[in-house]
Amino acid sequence: MIPASFEYVAPTSVEEALAALTAADDAKILAGGQSLLPVLRMRLNAPETIVDLGRIASLNGIRDDGDAIVIGAMTRHVDVGAAALVKEHAALLAEAVKHLADPQVRHRGTFGGALAHADPAGDLCAPALALGAEFVIAGPAGGRTVAAADFFVDLFETALGEDEILTEVRVPKHTGWGAHYEKFVRVAHQWPICAVAATVRVADGVIADARVGLTNMGSTPLRARAVEEALVGGPATEEAIRAAADHAAEGANPPTDLNGDADYRRHLAGVLTRRAVLAAAAG
Template structure:
């Protein structure tokens, strides 16, 4: 439980962090440390240098960007959970941030760290996928934007390059759409056995633009494409039948908490409940 030796540097700015990533051998960013440090203690990660971006206050907080919210990568889960702009314009992400771990985890962990870590059991990757968010990253070549759909490549694998820093997450405002995030979990652990995020609009009794995403139903967060297609323009009483398709295209793990079959069952049940809850908001 003791990490291998490492050097430690404090980044004074994003540019400084980028320079340290470029010049130090096997350098890794340290944000809240609540995913990286456990990996280091298990010696599953052995960075040569930790580049601490914890003091980059300009990467923290939520800004109104017009049609979207710009959430700084260093925004901690607790602050996102309590942010007035997030609560008003994107209550789904504020609510889900309040379900991450326990208060200690929420006071240290950051949204940028959660996305960069790429754990399919994490909550916020599912939320940004359901919201069609955009991730802003800076590297030696400048800034680029990555759609959430293209960000999660595989198990703990993202589209980020080794020398890139996530600076911001742009989340479209949800407007009049209803939302829900249902997380089935072992209370002792807090991680989702399965989670379902839903953003759903309705007009003249028909469902419009349903966006549904899963936590822990595969190697990455996943969209429930078959259910989304079945709900497009459908009447409200189509929800139960559409939710029966929820596990199509998923590949859930079996572990000590649940078999893959039980996760498939949870995905179908929670999808129906999440869509109904979103429609009632």
């Protein structure tokens, strides 16, 4: 199908992009287009203006910023997964990118675009939440920073205003932490029926700290806090990790659809959490 007609704007600065958003009555941001373009082609949405962020150089790149690494919103998935800084200080993101869609999407899609899309079945939201990422947002009134726990509001809904732009994501360093992303799909390259993002710090055979995020277990990504609490201070053994993983679905509200009902996803969450934490603890 062919999209409805729209005005196309390709600014070269964040300021120009904000001005274009403010000037339009109905605008959508193009930040890779892996989700937006199919919607436009099927005419499920017909915005007046498309604001393409692809020419804004300042939104692309990864840098070290002391106790955090900073990832520009327009950085391609493939670059996030390959970056030495990410592998060293936020290995969970590098692990998740390996499982994200297919090579074509990883080479065209953007880190910030996927997070702003806020698909609860997306592979990057739960890892970002687990790592305690912060989202830096620019708007007509100035900039602000929103914690991941407050950024994901509901199904495909974030704290971003209609005239705001996600410019970068700050990820606290988790240097030396083991990490693993365990994903269950019915067909290769699909969105996960359920997935678990786990990163743990082991010291002398004891789990000193743990972060566990759940994908597609509610309308937003979730932290498996009961699992984290059960893990911390316990031995990094299969028996202890299995017992902690039994709490994975506590507080979750998984959907029921053609891929599986809520109870099936609760079962998967426990199994995948055990696998993910075991792999992360093994380094």
